[in-house]
Amino acid sequence: xxxxxxxxxxxxxxxAIAGCETTPAREPTIQAGPNAEVxxxxxxxxxxxxxxxxxxxxxxxxxSYTKIxxxxxxxxxxxxxxxxxxxxxxxHESNFALTAKQTENMKSLxxxxxxxxxxxxxGYQIVSHPGPDVLRVRCxxxxxxxxxxxxxxxxRSRTFAESYGAVTLVVELxxxxxxxxxxxxxxxxxxxxxxxxxxxxxxxxxxxxxxLFKFWSGYLREGVDKVRSx
Numbered sequence: 159x160x161x162x163x164x165x166x167x168x169x170x171x172x173x174a175i176a177g178c179e180t181t182p183a184r185e186p187t188i189q190a191g192p193n194a195e196v197x198x199x200x201x202x203x204x205x206x207x208x209x210x211x212x213x214x215x216x217x218x219x220x221x222s223y224t225k226i227x228x229x230x231x232x233x234x235x236x237x238x239x240x241x242x243x244x245x246x247x248x249x250h251e252s253n254f255a256l257t258a259k260q261t262e263n264m265k266s267l268x269x270x271x272x273x274x275x276x277x278x279x280x281g282y283q284i285v286s287h288p289g290p291d292v293l294r295v296r297c298x299x300x301x302x303x304x305x306x307x308x309x310x311x312x313x314r315s316r317t318f319a320e321s322y323g324a325v326t327l328v329v330e331l332x333x334x335x336x337x338x339x340x341x342x343x344x345x346x347x348x349x350x351x352x353x354x355x356x357x358x359x360x361x362x363x364x365x366x367x368x369x370l371f372k373f374w375s376g377y378l379r380e381g382v383d384k385v386r387s388x
Contacts (some may be wrong), residue, residue, distance in 0.1 A: 199339055217374040223293035223367050226282045227334045231268045236301040241313060253305040264299070265341065267364070268371045275375035282382070288334035298329040301346070322363065324348045327374055
């Protein structure tokens with residue numbers, strides 16, 4: 159694997175959300191040759207990635223990028239939610255909508271975690287405009303599924319669940335001026351699912367999301383660091 163190919167393979171494998179490995183990790187490699195899995199926009203599948211899906215463009219060097227333009231995160235449901243209320247029907251069971259305030263809070267929590275991870279500890283300058291040394295990072299929270307009502311219960315009523323939904327993070331790395339895509343990685347998580355049956359409320363959900371977004375953002379920073387050090 160040449161150095162440029164290694165550069166982009168590293169970021170596709172490092173921006174990961176997987177837990178501790180029980181076996182030594184194998185070196186990530188970008189598929190090549192006539193049997194390579196290639197997307198319509200020219201990205202090759204990365205083998206041995208910690209992410210469920212990782213694709214990258216071969217023969218790209220990201221060493222010249224010293225600043226990051228972080229797009230506002232977007233949120234999309236897996237299917238159209240039917241409401242926020244606690245009354246379940248066959249049409250909207252396990253398919254609840256976030257309120258407008260909850261949606262904006264979720265976006266803010268992710269954006270804050272990403273900015274902190276990328277800019278802290280002598281990190282990268284976060285800029286708002288394209289430039290020749292600016293790497294554009296696009297993050298999206300997609301296929302969102304909410305399995306418990308999002309309205310706060312009335313009175314002393316409380317909600318308990320082992321998991322209250324799932325969401326997929328998709329990260330794209332692009333040149334900020336041309337829009338050329340360099341990599342796309344994705345994986346899926348169920349916030350709060352690692353703690354067994356727990357109470358679901360505004361405080362616990364916010365805490366779980368902060369933990370998850372900090373984890374994701376930390377791997378994003380680690381991936382960018384490794385790319386620029388090659």
